[in-house]
Amino acid sequence: MTQPPPAHELVIRPLTGPDELSLFRTLPYVLDHELADDLAAGLRRPEWMWVALRGDRVMARAAWWAQTAGAAPLTLDFFDLDDTLPEPERGETGLRLLETAMARLFPAGAERPEYGRYIPPDWRTDPVARDAVEARMRAVGRTGARLLVERLRLEWTPGTAAVPEPGGRLVFRAVRDREELVSLMADVLDGTLDAHSRASLESGLSPRVVADEQYDEELTQYRSPGAWWRIAELPDGDPVGFVLPARNNYHAIIAYIGVLPGHRGHGYIDEILAEGTRILAAEGVPRIRASTDVGNVPMARAFERAGYVNFERAVNMVWD
Template sequence: MLRPITGPDEVELFNRLPYLFNHEIAGDLASGRRRAELLWTALDADGRLLARAGWWCPPGSTEPLLLDVLDHLPGHRATAEALLRHALAAVVPEGAVPPKYTRFLPAGWRADPAVRAAVDGPLAVVERLGAVPFVERLRLEWRAGTPVPSPTGRLRFRPAAGEAEVVDLCTGILSGTLDAHSRDDLARMTAREAAQFQYDEEFAHYATPRAWWRVAESAGTGEPVGLVIAARNAYRPIVAYLGVLPAHRGRGLAEELLAEGTRVLAEAGADTVRASTDVGNTPMAAAFGRAGYTVFEHEYVMAWG
């Protein structure tokens, strides 16, 4: 039987297959970040869970944003494929592109046979249904007590003036970006449209103080250099955005912006701060390392064209 769960009373059923997010499902369902009709199961005649698929959606939305749960019992890859095919037909409007599939994995996952055994099946399922690899990202974490690089005096920081300034800076930062999601946006819209889209769909929803959004200026000339947005999402403190304008790249300034964003969150009481960057964005990954962040997971993303 292929069907969505009926409500919160079936979360335990949905969670009978192990995955990183199981402990969050009930809370997400209660807060509107998940919906029962977006949590699908494949059950045998005895009610045993053989496979599952689940989408995450922004609070208050009925539209799925990400497919972030896809699991099956050993030997039931075909069941998972049938489930996902059936669920996609019910969840995604005809003719629309399905949301991306994302999977969080331990660092070094490719060399771990146990992890590969659990993940190769779901990855193959979405590939058979037309998805292709999109990007792999590093998930990074700073922990309280880890030294934060001290200011060098090259930059001074102030709160962002408002939406217009943030969108202007993000528009400039998009030039030459190495970020896969940003490059994908730029293939479909102008830089200003992409910057405004990110503001509307992401930044505007953070409930934490706008004073945490810091503009970096050259201490010598006063001209803008970059932007760092420290925030708290629905789960934890994060460095939500960090970028350096093209004219100022290659001077190690990303590390200073990152340190400022980390200080803002640490002073607000954060015990941990999380962030992410593409595996291929080696300059940014190096900046995170110098700022005291360590890789704790990878995120593997696949997309439908």
Template sequence: MQYDIRPIRGRDELDLFRSLPYQLNDELDDDLAAGRRRPDWMWVATGPDGRLAARTAWWSRTGEPYLLDILDYADGREDAADALLATAMRAVLPVGTTPPAYTRFLRSDWRDTEAGGVRGRMAVAERAGASLLVERLRLEWRAGTPVRADEGRLRYRGFRDDDEALDLMTATLDGTLDAHSRADLASAAPREVAAEHFHGELERWPSPREWWRVATLPDGEPVGFVFPARNDYNPIIAYLGVLPAHRGHGYIHDVLAEGTRVLAAQDVPRIRATTDVGNTPMAAAFAAAGYVNFEREVVMTWS
């Protein structure tokens, strides 16, 4: 079948773009208004009848495509998705650059409820050159959930400066179980990986640095840190870690509790967080702190 493949012509075509279901449909208006999306990053494939056969879109926080986060097709229209993604990537992405990761939010029980659709979309991305990096847990603490009391084992303060933040972040990359960090470490030095995360993400969030915490022993020796923050959509535990020399003592529970207390004090309805399915110590810490796994996420990358 022949398809008309093109970017949407503006907000007037949002109804067409939204005619395939996905939870991000509700965010498109705000994302366009805030510059996190652009019409020329939102592509559709329509059939001879004018109906939507497939769609794809990128999201950004930097002015350049940062994530491919929408990839859908109507029943039986995998061919439309293949043609659409190939055409859109050629038009949107700079020649010679590595494409941004593809990410998809899923039901926590997706293998039982939507496996065919998920694997179909992943197959489209695979045929475009992507491969699975990781499956992640999307977690949520909800207002009214008890917060672990401060047991007094640790003290908390702000970071002295950016160099201290980078020093501590670099140290925690030793032995990390995070798939993104491990992939980055395959081609960059730990300090470079920490700097990219700090400058490219953490310091961009529209929330005060006063929320950030260094956890120390009573004598002042740093044990770990946590970055409570607010992204464009929710309060989040953006990043936390325990230094290698202090792992195995349960300090992750104390550090996570402090980050949760900082955000809960802002009277927020929820706090979001993510961790890899394979990072079982971190997943267990979130579960013990009352965070529920409300969704999963698959992340695919191009090399």
């Protein structure tokens, strides 16, 4: 008969099944309410959800998420530590959990999904929040990851922000086909301030390949119709940019927005964002979510002018 491990011994293992979800939820995070539905939809699997236990106490946890059922993990989006633990025990526990889980899930040489975490908007000035954020980033960093970007998470809510009115300078129409949109997506990568896009370009991929991959791997996964997507043109038919309002597994979102290089600096972004907001507002959605890099100041200001509120931030770390 197998004897249980001593109560003081750290045990690191995946969940045995969905019935252990309550154990996993012992440590809190803002996405806890999505776990049950994600498991049912196949976006998570028990073998992707790991805990570090000392007796019955969860000392740390980690979990990966896939964009669609049957797909490989896309993001390490849960990584929590028991913040009552002293250092270095807290960090060492998190490090051991990550190293053990990733060795099982991602064999040597396999690409590791990026780490993403939602954090309070004031995390740098709140000592408790800053300690928690930095402890997790240190542990992830010790596995070889580096910070890629910090992002603003934004929200527009009916009733607290007015539906933007058309500006009158641009004409909007539906996207004709994949080729038209991908071509415009490739064009807006010239001078992009988006860290993920820049990283892809700096890796040696051409703008066209980056655009093709984003279309195939991201845009095709949305639950909303492509008929919502809009091309912005001048009255003479010259394309200025585009906006892709959409619905993912959880929220209505501004999935992608861009202005072509030759038309930047004229304030067109406000009218293009307003069009995307109007389309989603007309669907009666309770909120619209969006995000942009902290370093993309022009886009952040456009969202602010449109009534989007920065309710949260996110950090993304990657393994090279």
